[in-house]
Each structure stands twice: as C-alpha cells, then as structure tokens.
Amino acid sequence: MGNTDYLIEVTNVSKKIKNRQILDNISFKIAPGRIMGFIGPNGAGKTTMLKILTGLMFPSSGEIKICGHNIQQDHEQAAFNLGTIIENPEFYNYMSGFNNLQVFADMSRQPISKNKIMHTLATTGLKGAEHQKVKGYSLGMRQRLGVANATIHQPKVLILDEPMNGLDPEGMKDFRNLMKNFIRNGNSIIISSHLLSELQEIVNDIIIVNHGRQIYTGTMADFLSKSNNLISIEVDGDVLLAEKILQQNGYQITNQLNSLEITINQNDHDPRAKIAKLLVENNIPLIGLKLTHYSLEDSFLDTINSDNQKRVNQ
Numbered sequence: 001m002g003n004t005d006y007l008i009e010v011t012n013v014s015k016k017i018k019n020r021q022i023l024d025n026i027s028f029k030i031a032p033g034r035i036m037g038f039i040g041p042n043g044a045g046k047t048t049m050l051k052i053l054t055g056l057m058f059p060s061s062g063e064i065k066i067c068g069h070n071i072q073q074d075h076e077q078a079a080f081n082l083g084t085i086i087e088n089p090e091f092y093n094y095m096s097g098f099n100n101l102q103v104f105a106d107m108s109r110q111p112i113s114k115n116k117i118m119h120t121l122a123t124t125g126l127k128g129a130e131h132q133k134v135k136g137y138s139l140g141m142r143q144r145l146g147v148a149n150a151t152i153h154q155p156k157v158l159i160l161d162e163p164m165n166g167l168d169p170e171g172m173k174d175f176r177n178l179m180k181n182f183i184r185n186g187n188s189i190i191i192s193s194h195l196l197s198e199l200q201e202i203v204n205d206i207i208i209v210n211h212g213r214q215i216y217t218g219t220m221a222d223f224l225s226k227s228n229n230l231i232s233i234e235v236d237g238d239v240l241l242a243e244k245i246l247q248q249n250g251y252q253i254t255n256q257l258n259s260l261e262i263t264i265n266q267n268d269h270d271p272r273a274k275i276a277k278l279l280v281e282n283n284i285p286l287i288g289l290k291l292t293h294y295s296l297e298d299s300f301l302d303t304i305n306s307d308n309q310k311r312v313n314q
C-alpha cells in the first residue's frame, strides 16, 4: 500500500459529459474497515462516480487514489487493490460458477489456485453449486458469484453499484454478512444503492449527492442524530378527534391508519408529556406514545427536498 491512512481518497473530482456538469467538485476519503454508502436520487451521478473510481471513466478534473496509488497514473497498482460490481455482473451462462471464476483467475496477474477458487465459492455461500451451470443459478446465487468474482484476488476495496437489486430477504441478509466479513481485516467498501433501509444496516459513513453536487458527507450516526424525530401516538378511541385536538394545539399530524405521527425538529423540546396531558384532559385514553429517530430514508428525503428547495430559491 502507498503512504496513506486511507484506502480511497477522492479530491475535487468533477466530470463534464457533452458540456453537462455531471459531477461537481466531489471530495471524500474512506478509512480502513469502513463501509461508505454513496446515495442520491436517480441521475445524481452515483454510477458516474463509481465508474471513475474504478478507472472505467476519466474525471474531467481532480484526483483519485486507491490505497495511495493514483488511478490514472498508476492504474495497474490501483486496480489490483479493487474489486468491483458495477451494474449486474455478467457471466458465461453455459459454464459453471467454478469455470467462470477460473476464466477470471487465468487473466489475473497473480496465480489463483483451484483451491482458492473453491474456497472463495464456499465463503460466498456457493458450496455445493460450484459445478452447476450459471444459467441455473438464482439471482441471489448470481450476486454471490459476483462477490466471489470481485473478491477472489483479495482486493482491499470493494466498489459496488446497486448490488442488492432483486435479492429476497434471505439473499439480503447473506449479502450483508458477506460485506461485514469483507471489512473485518481492515478492508473497505463503497456501495451505492436505493435500498436505504438495507444500507442503514451496514454503512458507517455516507455521502449524499444531488444533481452532481455533494450535499452531505460524514458518519451515518452523525447524520441521523441531526435529523428530525418522530412521535407515534396510539389512542384507544376516536383517532380523528385526537388528530383534531392536536392540530388545534399547533402540532403537524400525519394520520397513519391506526396511529398518529408528529414530526418534531431535533432542537425542539420533547412534547410527549404535553401531548399525553392534552389527550387525557379530553378523555382520550392513550395506548402508546413513542419517540423514534428518523430512518436513513426519512432523513435522506428531507435533505434532498431542502436542497432542491434551495436550488429553486437561488
């Protein structure tokens, strides 16, 4: 590894395609043992950034280092430290999982033994299916083969673009475990996905992009701690009356089938005691009053909406 504490260093990267600014001055770093979620709405520039990170596309300006190696000037060293799944991994359908990996191993600059191939297939959950033709693999098995293919040369960094699309709940769980195992020895992952509830389970850091601009970078815990909170209220009785009373007292309510929800700003006082008193005074028995943090998805949508609003007002 080059002389650095970070596995990925992106400095002031911009990309123009046909005179359109696709990425505008993106900078971030990923330390060993971390998973970074790269998130944004459709067309925000995520795939473009990930393609630039892998060397599939050049930036118009800026610098990228993988394990201290510049992706353009020192491509071979940088690429050797990378494993990638960009869009759906392509395989030879008429060949087995083992033979697919063998083709890849034959192209690798370091010898990869048959044992190593079998071991990688086993650790990615394909034990028993090694010699089955890939055309008979389920989507989850293909994704596992994608991970096997991306990790067989023991890279330090994984770059994953929408790797969880189409996986069933069990496939998602397996995938999360594969990712957690991968970072155990100080490796890192950058992952882009629209499945924010899944990302919330595994990422340590997030970067949010909107219209090619970076609008948040930091730990996920920090991001969520600065977000709004939700109070869910369950009453035994007339929900509509409860809603009316709370609205009359200035609360913004969303009616959620059997409960009411109030969004409160992170800096506001916790109004639970006041709400309980108000409902009891109006003879509406309370079953539950729960304070929860916004999820990654709620906070992400808030952040994107307020950024879009800012852009309209500019």
Ligand SMILES: Nc1ncnc2c1ncn2[C@@H]1O[C@H](COP(=O)(O)OP(=O)(O)OP(=O)(O)O)[C@@H](O)[C@H]1O
Pocket (backbone or CB within 6 Å): 017, 018, 022, 040, 041, 042, 043, 044, 045, 046, 047, 048, 049
């Ligand atoms: N080769 C290209 N030529 C022209 N425009 C392009 C090209 N590649 C990407 N773009 C444009 O750049 C913008 C960002 O695309 P990109 O695929 O990076 O977004 P994304 O965040 O990955 O979106 P999604 O979530 O929909 O996959 C889009 O408006 C897209 O149309």
